[in-house]
Amino acid sequence: MARILCAWEYGADLGHVRRLVPVAEALRDLGHEVSIAFRDSAHLEAARSRGFDAYVAPLLRIPPFVNPAPANFSDVLLNIGFADLHSISGALRAWRSLLELLGTQLIVADYAPTAMVAGRLAGTRMVTIGTGFALPPPTDPLPALRPWAPLEEGVLRAHDDRLVRTIREAIGPAGAGRAPVRARDIFAADAHLLCTFPELDPFAPRDTGEYVGPQGDASSGEDLRWQGTAAHRIFAYLKPRNERFDAVVAALHALDAECIVAAPGLGHERASALSGGGVRVVSAPVNLDPLLAEASLCITHAGPGVAARALAAAVPMALLPQHLEQFLIARRIEQSGAASVVRPDTRQPDFHAWLASLLADASLREGARRVAEAHRGHSFGEATRRAAERISQVALA
Amino acid sequence: MGRIAFAWELGAEFGHAVACNEIARKLRGRGHQVAFIFRELHQIDFLADCAADEIFQAPVSLVEGKGLENPASLADILVGCGYDSPQHLAGILGGWIAWLRRWKPDMLVSDFSPTALLAASVLGVRRVNYGNGFGIPPRMSPLPAFRFDEPVPPERLARSDAHALASVNGALARFGVAPLPMLAQVFASDEDFLATFPELDSYGSRPRTGYWGPRYSVDQGVATRWPAGAGKRVAVYVKRNLAQMDSLIEVLAGSTHRVAAFIPELEPQRVARLRSASRIVSERPMRLGPLLPGCDVFVSHGGNVCVGTLMAGVPQLVFPSQYEQYITARRVEQLGAGLWLQPQSTAAEIRAAMERVLYDPSYALNARAYARRYPAYSPAEAQRRVMKRIEELLAEPPRHRALPRLDGAPVLPRTPS
Numbered sequence: 001m002a003r004i005l006c007a008w009e010y011g012a013d014l015g016h017v018r019r020l021v022p023v024a025e026a027l028r029d030l031g032h033e034v035s036i037a038f039r040d041s042a043h044l045e046a047a048r049s050r051g052f053d054a055y056v057a058p059l060l061r062i063p064p065f066v067n068p069a070p071a072n073f074s075d076v077l078l079n080i081g082f083a084d085l086h087s088i089s090g091a092l093r094a095w096r097s098l099l100e101l102l103g104t105q106l107i108v109a110d111y112a113p114t115a116m117v118a119g120r121l122a123g124t125r126m127v128t129i130g131t132g133f134a135l136p137p138p139t140d141p142l143p144a145l146r147p148w149a150p151l152e153e154g155v156l157r158a159h160d161d162r163l164v165r166t167i168r169e170a171i172g173p174a175g176a177g178r179a180p181v182r183a184r185d186i187f188a189a190d191a192h193l194l195c196t197f198p199e200l201d202p203f204a205p206r207d208t209g210e211y212v213g214p215q216g217d218a219s220s221g222e223d224l225r226w227q228g229t230a231a232h233r234i235f236a237y238l239k240p241r242n243e244r245f246d247a248v249v250a251a252l253h254a255l256d257a258e259c260i261v262a263a264p265g266l267g268h269e270r271a272s273a274l275s276g277g278g279v280r281v282v283s284a285p286v287n288l289d290p291l292l293a294e295a296s297l298c299i300t301h302a303g304p305g306v307a308a309r310a311l312a313a314a315v316p317m318a319l320l321p322q323h324l325e326q327f328l329i330a331r332r333i334e335q336s337g338a339a340s341v342v343r344p345d346t347r348q349p350d351f352h353a354w355l356a357s358l359l360a361d362a363s364l365r366e367g368a369r370r371v372a373e374a375h376r377g378h379s380f381g382e383a384t385r386r387a388a389e390r391i392s393q394v395a396l397a
Numbered sequence: 398m399g400r401i402a403f404a405w406e407l408g409a410e411f412g413h414a415v416a417c418n419e420i421a422r423k424l425r426g427r428g429h430q431v432a433f434i435f436r437e438l439h440q441i442d443f444l445a446d447c448a449a450d451e452i453f454q455a456p457v458s459l460v461e462g463k464g465l466e467n468p469a470s471l472a473d474i475l476v477g478c479g480y481d482s483p484q485h486l487a488g489i490l491g492g493w494i495a496w497l498r499r500w501k502p503d504m505l506v507s508d509f510s511p512t513a514l515l516a517a518s519v520l521g522v523r524r525v526n527y528g529n530g531f532g533i534p535p536r537m538s539p540l541p542a543f544r545f546d547e548p549v550p551p552e553r554l555a556r557s558d559a560h561a562l563a564s565v566n567g568a569l570a571r572f573g574v575a576p577l578p579m580l581a582q583v584f585a586s587d588e589d590f591l592a593t594f595p596e597l598d599s600y601g602s603r604p605r606t607g608y609w610g611p612r613y614s615v616d617q618g619v620a621t622r623w624p625a626g627a628g629k630r631v632a633v634y635v636k637r638n639l640a641q642m643d644s645l646i647e648v649l650a651g652s653t654h655r656v657a658a659f660i661p662e663l664e665p666q667r668v669a670r671l672r673s674a675s676r677i678v679s680e681r682p683m684r685l686g687p688l689l690p691g692c693d694v695f696v697s698h699g700g701n702v703c704v705g706t707l708m709a710g711v712p713q714l715v716f717p718s719q720y721e722q723y724i725t726a727r728r729v730e731q732l733g734a735g736l737w738l739q740p741q742s743t744a745a746e747i748r749a750a751m752e753r754v755l756y757d758p759s760y761a762l763n764a765r766a767y768a769r770r771y772p773a774y775s776p777a778e779a780q781r782r783v784m785k786r787i788e789e790l791l792a793e794p795p796r797h798r799a800l801p802r803l804d805g806a807p808v809l810p811r812t813p814s
Contacts, residue, residue: 035495040459041479044488049571053495054488058454061439086662090438090452097432097451101499 001031002395005104007112009039009057010080011134015305017043018216019129019195019384020110024052026388027108032395035102037115058094058114060087070324071151072144073136074159074183077113082163088170092118099124106395110134113186117167121175126189127391131214131304132201133325135192138184138208145324159183190394193387196304197311197378199336199371202328212390213375214308215383221285224260226294230278232257232359235291235315236299237306240266240283244320244348248299251351252279257296257359262286289313297358302330302341311338312380314372316364318342318355337367398428399791402502404493405435406455406510407478408532408721411636411661412701413508414440415682416592416612420506420527422448423784432500434513443661445617445682453500456492456512458485468720469544471534472557472580475511480560483567490516490568497522498811504791508532511583515565518585519574520811521799523790527590527783529612529701531599531721538579543599543724572809575801587796590783594771596732597704599724610771610779613705615686623691624655624675629755632688632706633658633696637667639716644744645696646671648751654693659683685709693761694754699725699737707734708774710765712754714738733763 006024008016017038024034024047036047036054047054060081070076081087095118098104106125109116111134119126128135136142141156160183167186171179180186192209194201200214226233234252238245240263252259259279263271266283274281288306292298292313299318300306307329310317317339321327333339340358342349358364401424403417414435421431425448433441433449436457441447458479462468465477472480479489493516497505505517505524509532517524526533534540539558542549558580565583566576577583592612595602623630631654639645646667649656656676663671663678672678685702689709697703699715699722707713713735715726726737736750754760790796799808 041457041489041492042459042485044456044492045484045571046488048488048491048495053499054491055495056454056456056489056492058438059436059457059459061437084439086439086442090441091454093441093452094438094454097453101451101453 001033002105002392003033003035003103004106004108004391004395005035005037005099005102005115006108006110007037007057007115008110009112009114011111013303014043015131015303016110017046018305020108021047021050021052022216022384023108023129023387023391025050026384027391030388030392032392035104037098037112055098057112058091058098060084060091060114070145072142072156072159074142074156074163076145077163077186078159082113083166085166085170088114088167089172092121092170095119096122106391108391109189116189117171117180117186120180120185120188121171121178123178125394127191127193127394128187128189129193129195129387131196132194132203132209133328135187135194135203135209136184137203137206138187140182140184142183143203145328190397191390193390195383195387197308197371197375199311199332199338200304200307200329202325202332204332210390212387213378213380213383214304214312215380215387216305217381221262221287222282223287224280224282224291226258226260226291228258228278230256230258232296233294234259234297234299234355234359235295236261237286237288237301238263238299238320239301239322240264240270242301242320242322244351247348247351248320249274249279249281251355253277254352255355255359260286260291297355299355302326302333304329307333309380311368311371312375312378314369316358316361316368318358320344336371338364338371340364398430399503400430400432400501401504401506401787401791402432402434402497402500403449403506403508404455404510404513405433405437405508406457406513407436407474408509409437410698410700411440411443412613414444415614416527416701417506417508418444418448419612419614419617419780420783420787422446423780424787425450427784427788432502434496443681445619451500453496455510456489456496458489467544469542469549470554470557471532471540471543472554472561475561475580476557476564479512480564483564483571486512486564487568487571490519490572494519494572494809501811504787506787507586514586515583518583518797518800519569519572519809521795521797521808522811523795524586524797525588525590525787525790526584526586527592527612529593529599529704530591530597531724533589533591534581534584535600535603536581536584538581540581541600544720545724546727569800570803573802573804573806574809575803577800585797587790588786590786592701592779593704596767597707597725597728599721609783610774611701611705611708611776612779613685613701613776614780615689615709615776616684618682618684619679620687621657621677621679621683622687623657624677626655626675628653628655628675629693630654630688630691631656631694631696631751632685632692632711633660634702635660635696635698635716636718637661637663639698639718640740641716641738641742641747642667644742644747645716647744648748649676652748654755657683657688694735694751696751698722699729703729705776707764708768708771708776710761710768712760712764714751714754716740732767733759734767735760735764
């Protein structure tokens with residue numbers, strides 16, 4: 001059996017915790033000794049309370065200036081601290097100490113690039129896990145993040161070069177033999193597990209990576225049920241702080257449909273104030289599956305978790321991505337024919353007209369049905385076990 | 398020989414890493430194993446030579462100071478740094494406990510590391526406080542205010558204290574550990590190395606026996622000599638994000654003073670404006686021993702190096718960047734041993750303050766008079782005494798037992814089962 005460290009550094013959503021902690025549990029069930037390292041202290045207790053030793057992942061200084069529109073994934077890493085030689089140098093030393101202290105034999109990296117560089121230097125086995133965004137295709141240079149706005153190769157290569165140069169300088173001559181030579185080397189691992197559907201993978205189709213499918217338990221939230229017999233049922237899962245939130249809720253009130261809006265963090269008072277008629281607004285997470293099973297439309301920001309549930313349930317989607325990762329996912333779903341997307345940088349559309357047209361759109365329903373059919377039989381619960389078994393296989397190989 | 402862990406959890410200045418490194422070097426030289434578990438890892442690169450065998454990331458809150466404009470007591474700071482809820486603190490405390498049980502130190506040296514102390518108390522690990530006073534509060538309930546220039550309502554202190562204590566006790570309950578009666582007990586230690594003197598203590602005067610003297614070194618860093626010439630000698634130890642950096646450079650570059658400046662990661666354009674034949678700009682800490690005897694003013698943020706170089710009788714010009722440093726700056730001003738500047742001060746104001754400290758003899762006289770109050774102090778002797786006391790404590794059984802368990806069950810074992 002192996003000593004395994006499950007590491008998560010970047011990406012703000014709960015999705016990382018909800019993926020990694022169950023995988024850690026499944027690995028423990030397989031007999032491995034598992035520890036956790038998270039960058040965000042707020043989520044350590046989620047792992048510790050399940051019986052894991054949970055450490056804070058070595059932290060890079062947060063840079064004062066970032067490029068709001070990163071060109072490629074090297075640029076993304078430069079934005080989150082990888083332009084900082086001294087931070088990388090210190091963090092790599094701390095990772096090395098932690099890996100040695102724990103006797104780590106395999107790292108499961110969920111958007112954990114510093115851990116991966118440290119693992120590479122230590123010769124530790126590695127498996128990446130995620131929904132695709134944090135695993136750019138291994139091209140040289142790393143590809144542009146906005147394929148519709150082509151960049152010259154020189155621009156991409158300049159970001160790659162700066163990233164690799166900084167990391168190599170931080171590593172120093174002693175580790176030069178194992179240091180990354182190209183940006184793509186940073187992401188090299190023994191296996192890449194994609195916990196998503198190809199239709200949701202920002203970089204699909206791709207050559208490397210194994211689709212184990214979306215995973216997890218969506219039943220932990222509030223249990224709501226559709227009540228009426230309206231022709232249309234709209235389920236919305238939205239961030240209440242999104243600038244389009246109020247306009248969307250207003251449009252729902254004007255539609256002839258039963259609507260449930262889950263807006264975790266909204267607050268109960270505002271939720272009740274916004275509810276009325278056919279619209280119920282709740283400020284808590286909800287149990288997704290019973291609602292999606294009978295929904296006509298799902299409005300979301302295209303976070304990979306909710307989108308996967310809607311896709312599997314054959315529910316067409318109205319997508320309001322908030323940032324690049326969500327936009328890339330939204331674009332993929334749109335390409336599959338199961339969604340319509342409002343770009344984050346466009347003017348606010350007439351939401352009422354947009355949603356009404358989607359409810360009437362037979363081809364969208366057909367698109368959603370077709371994608372769901374392709375994944376019929378996918379078990380979200382089984383995906384965690386499959387991921388753990390694959391990791392175990394790499395650990396024991 | 399012992400295993401000694403130096404923890405630095407709160408406070409964002411280079412002085413923490415440097416001070417720990419100095420004691421660590423002495424301990425390591427005597428055969429002890431040393432680990433650093435630090436909040437800021439980039440500082441390691443700037444140490445003259447890192448004395449730790451291993452370096453770890455301290456479990457700290459990723460977000461700090463949220464919703465707190467003006468902390469008035471350490472309880473306020475704690476609430477902003479993970480003590481907001483039992484859930485959050487349990488995660489951070491769990492990180493410390495897991496690490497202590499793995500690395501198995503015989504002694505934890507806490508540099509402003511309350512949660513490390515709490516974890517050590519859960520496990521019954523020997524522990525000492527080492528700091529300039531701000532992070533070692535008087536053990537009062539509620540924890541006293543350090544803010545002194547505006548009224549702090551007692552109920553505010555009590556409210557923050559109760560909030561932080563509720564998080565502590567809620568977190569301890571998750572480990573099956575009985576609650577603490579007061580927040581100050583988090584800081585319970587086998588020894589407090591208060592590395593200052595009463596005149597500069599953030600909390601005012603405490604029993605004199607508790608003071609070990611400032612922590613700084615004169616024998617480490619890059620060998621540096623004052624440039625030749627006749628100008629006044631100005632030493633500068635500041636961070637590049639100093640709000641008045643460009644004004645300070647303008648003042649120095651427009652003067653005839655000789656300058657020796659340590660400003661880590663200063664941008665090349667600014668280095669170019671400051672550096673000259675009579676003005677040294679160093680990327681690395683400079684050895685202060687040869688510089689201090691002729692130094693006419695020491696420019697800093699008001700951290701350890703300010704409190705330390707004052708002991709060499711050098712008058713100070715202080716640019717406080719946070720409240721702890723502001724307290725020190727005000728105390729230096731009260732001693733008549735220096736002046737301090739607001740973040741929005743102009744080049745003209747900086748020039749005027751520097752000229753006053755340089756040319757009004759009262760500042761140097763007062764600095765020397767203050768230093769003479771502690772004739773037995775030297776930085777090396779202060780370090781030697783701290784190191785010696787750590788070795789004494791290591792030779793004794795731990796003074797504090799592990800905190801009692803809620804259910805009367807045996808205390809948490811110090812090593813994983």
